[in-house]
Amino acid sequence: MDEQAYKSTFHDINPFPCPFGKAMLSSRCACEKFQKLNIAEREAASCISPQAHASCEYLLELLYLKTRFALGIVDLDQPIPHAKAMRTQCGGILGLRELLKLEHSERYEVDNIYGLVQTAIGTYESLDNLPFKEIVSYVRQYKVRRRK
Numbered sequence: 001m002d003e004q005a006y007k008s009t010f011h012d013i014n015p016f017p018c019p020f021g022k023a024m025l026s027s028r029c030a031c032e033k034f035q036k037l038n039i040a041e042r043e044a045a046s047c048i049s050p051q052a053h054a055s056c057e058y059l060l061e062l063l064y065l066k067t068r069f070a071l072g073i074v075d076l077d078q079p080i081p082h083a084k085a086m087r088t089q090c091g092g093i094l095g096l097r098e099l100l101k102l103e104h105s106e107r108y109e110v111d112n113i114y115g116l117v118q119t120a121i122g123t124y125e126s127l128d129n130l131p132f133k134e135i136v137s138y139v140r141q142y143k144v145r146r147r148k
Helices: 003-013 021-025 050-071 082-099 113-124 132-141
Strands: 034-039 042-047
Touching: 003 034, 003 042, 021 034, 021 042, 021 082, 042 050, 050 082, 050 113, 050 132, 082 113, 082 132
Parallel strands: none
Antiparallel strands: 034 042
């Protein structure tokens, strides 16, 4: 399958790609709104709720904005390298989980990303009010797993 055909099929099949797809597909996190899709030989993360997609997408935009200096991201219009995206996604939601003092299972570092986002909105009234200084420290400390 050529890349253009893949991208076209991807957008047709997956209208709401999970903003935290890298974290989800790494099996480090779970979400009640997550659905795994297989397109050709590739895996994709999908969100089954437009409302959940919008909330998570906004949180991820804020995380990229607030962590770009710490990660050395100069231009947000350029694609973010995979390792920095993983650090932002995984480190950001782990930091948020720690701030909210939520428990997690032994299998996942975050059991329900959408539930975490909703708890954060309930606690801080808006995602804009999150204490990003503390969250950024978790992003900075997060280590991406090395290939074996």
